C-alpha cells in the first residue's frame with residue numbers, strides 16, 4: 001500500500017473524528033482544490049487550409065495553461081483526453097469547403113477529433129467527474145466540452161479503453177452499418193474490401209467471413225497482406241501497389257466476379273472493380289482516401305457497368321445509422337470476447353506524435369487503426 005494512502009486515510013479519519021467530515025464532502029474538498037488548479041495544456045493547432053497531401057507543418061504544438069474550472073451554469077464539463085483517433089475524414093476538414101457533412105477546421109484553433117476522455121470537472125449532471133466518455137474532443141491534454149449531443153459514456157470492462165475510438169467506436173460502427181445495412185450481404189457472396197487492414201476494412205472483412213462470404217482484401221504493403229491472410233482471416237489478399245493492372249488482378253482473385261465491393265479508396269480501384277462485378281452486385285461507397293488530397297479528382301470511366309450488371313452503388317455515412325449503435329456494441333463486444341474477431345491497433349505515444357500520425361494515414365504508414373495515446377489514466 002503506498003505511503004500517501006495511509007497519510008490521506010489518516011487525515012480523513014482525523015477530520016471525520018474531529019469535525020464530522022463525511023467521505024462525500026472530503027471528495028468535494030479535493031475536487032474543489034483541483035478546480036482551483038492551473039495546469040499546463042498542450043494543444044495541436046490547425047495552422048491553415050491546405051492543398052494536396054497534409055504535412056506535419058500544417059499543424060503545430062502549442063503549450064499554454066488551463067484552469068481546471070467549468071463556468072457555473074454552462075452545462076459544460078472539462079475532460080482529460082486519454083486516447084485520440086486519427087481518421088482520413090479529417091483531411092476533408094483541412095480545406096476551406098463548407099458543402100461537406102462536417103464543417104472545416106478553423107485556422108488557429110485546436111484540431112477536433114474523436115477521442116476517449118475522463119471527466120475531471122463538470123457543471124453537467126449527466127457527466128460526473130470520473131466518468132469515461134467517447135466522442136468529439138480536442139487534440140489537447142484537457143478540453144472543455146460544451147456540445148454533448150453525440151457523446152457516449154463508456155461502461156468500462158476488460159476491453160482496452162482505446163478500442164472505443166476504433167473497433168468499438170466510429171470506424172467499427174462504419175464497418176457494421178456499411179456491411180449489414182448497405183451491402184445487403186448473402187451467405188456465399190464474393191466480397192472485396194479495399195484499404196482492408198485499416199480501421200474500417202479489417203472489421204468489414206471479418207464480419208463478411210462470419211456471415212459465410214468469400215473475402216479478398218487489398219492493402220499497400222506485404223506486411224499488411226500477410227496480416228490480412230494470417231491474422232484477420234481473409235481468404236486472399238494482394239498488394240495493390242504491386243499490381244500494374246488492377247482489372248487483371250481482380251480477375252485473378254475473382255474469376256467468378258464480385259458480389260459486394262466495400263470501397264474505402266475510390267479512384268482507379270473503383271473503376272477496375274466496376275468491370276468485375278457480378279449481376280445485381282452491391283457497392284458500398286464508404287470513403288475515397290485515394291482522392292481526398294487531389295484538387296482534381298480522377299474520373300470514373302466504367303459507370304455503364306451499373307446498368308449492364310444492374311449494380312446498386314450507394315454512398316453512406318455511419319452517422320445516419322446511429323440508432324443501431326447499441327446493437328453494434330453488443331454484437332462486436334460479444335464477437336471479440338468469444339475470440340471470433342481480432343483487432344489491430346497502431347498506437348503512437350504522446351500528443352507530440354499526433355501530426356505525424358495523421359499525415360501517415362495518407363501514405364499507409366499505419367498498420368491497423370491509428371490511435372494516439374495522450375495519457376493512460
Ligand SMILES: NC(=O)c1ccc[n+]([C@@H]2O[C@H](COP(=O)([O-])OP(=O)(O)OC[C@H]3O[C@@H](n4cnc5c(N)ncnc54)[C@H](OP(=O)(O)O)[C@@H]3O)[C@@H](O)[C@H]2O)c1
Pocket residue numbers: 087088089170171174195196197198199200201218219220221224264265285286287288289290291316317318319361362363364365366368369370
Ligand atoms: N462513410 C463513413 O461514414 C466513413 C466513416 C469512417 C471512415 N470512412 C472512410 O473509410 C475509409 C477507411 O478509413 P479508416 O479509418 O479505416 O482508415 P485506415 O484504412 O485505417 O487508414 C487509411 C489507409 O488508407 C490507405 N491509403 C492511403 N492513401 C491511399 C491511396 N492513395 N490509395 C489507396 N489507399 C490509400 C492506406 O492503407 P494501404 O497501406 O493499404 O494503402 C492507409 O493506411 C476512408 O476512406 C475513410 O474516409 C467513411
